[in-house]
Amino acid sequence: MKMTIARFDPETGEESRYETFDLPELDRATVLQGLMYVYDNVDSTLGFSFNCRYKNCGLCGLTIDGRPHLACLTPLVDGTVVEPLHNLPVLRDLIIDRRDLFAALRTLTAFIPEPADSNCDAVIHEPAERAVYMQCVECLVCMASCPEYQHGDSAFAGPMVFVKLMQLHLDPRDAANRREQARQLGVEICLECAGCACPSNIPIRKGAIAGLLATDNR
Ligand code: SF4
Ligand code: SF4
Numbered sequence: 001m002k003m004t005i006a007r008f009d010p011e012t013g014e015e016s017r018y019e020t021f022d023l024p025e026l027d028r029a030t031v032l033q034g035l036m037y038v039y040d041n042v043d044s045t046l047g048f049s050f051n052c053r054y055k056n057c058g059l060c061g062l063t064i065d066g067r068p069h070l071a072c073l074t075p076l077v078d079g080t081v082v083e084p085l086h087n088l089p090v091l092r093d094l095i096i097d098r099r100d101l102f103a104a105l106r107t108l109t110a111f112i113p114e115p116a117d118s119n120c121d122a123v124i125h126e127p128a129e130r131a132v133y134m135q136c137v138e139c140l141v142c143m144a145s146c147p148e149y150q151h152g153d154s155a156f157a158g159p160m161v162f163v164k165l166m167q168l169h170l171d172p173r174d175a176a177n178r179r180e181q182a183r184q185l186g187v188e189i190c191l192e193c194a195g196c197a198c199p200s201n202i203p204i205r206k207g208a209i210a211g212l213l214a215t216d217n218r
């Protein structure tokens with residue numbers, strides 16, 4: 001079977017290109033296993049990211065046959081074409097640069113600052129709904145599938161950030177107004193959109209974004 005992979009080496013100064021590899025028939029292999037085969041047997045300079053090998057680390061997000069998905073969840077078929085996630089800067093081959101995105105999250109205070117009188121024994125009662133949004137593994141598949149998100153555009157933060165804000169909105173320890181923060185980060189653009197893709201089945205548009213757009217007191 002054949003597998004075509006986008007290659008990019010910033011040190012050459014050349015544009016990205018595609019390279020097609022011949023692989024043996026790999027029984028029930030995933031796209032990630034195909035990449036591992038190429039790395040182990042054909043070209044150990046191939047750059048790609050992974051860790052857990054099944055849906056937990058969020059590192060193997062790729063554009064596979066034109067659609068963003070996790071490589072460890074996608075069956076490998078003859079003729080598969082693999083590219084890095086779209087909408088994000090590429091460091092090398094299939095590896096995207098996450099640094100700006102996570103640095104931006106810090107500036108958004110997308111975390112709960114530690115209170116001066118923190119009590120480690122306090123029992124936190126959080127809504128069960130929050131557990132759904134805590135399934136986010138930060139794979140960035142939603143960012144790559146969003147037609148509005150552009151890396152570096154501060155006017156629209158993108159779906160993963162909205163999921164983070166919904167996690168905080170539902171956290172009883174969080175005192176910030178996350179709905180207002182989401183509005184300032186462009187969430188109202190989503191009113192016109194059907195929804196985003198998430199391999200963890202997080203209801204981004206109908207759950208997180210709808211919750212941030214709501215005007216009730218919840
Ligand atoms: S609902 Fe919003 S975040 Fe999701 S894909 Fe549409 S515009 Fe992007
Ligand atoms: S919301 Fe889903 S698609 Fe987006 S980063 Fe989290 S796990 Fe990935």
Ligand code: FES
Nearest residue numbers: 053055057058072
């Ligand atoms: S290798 Fe960890 S999510 Fe795919």
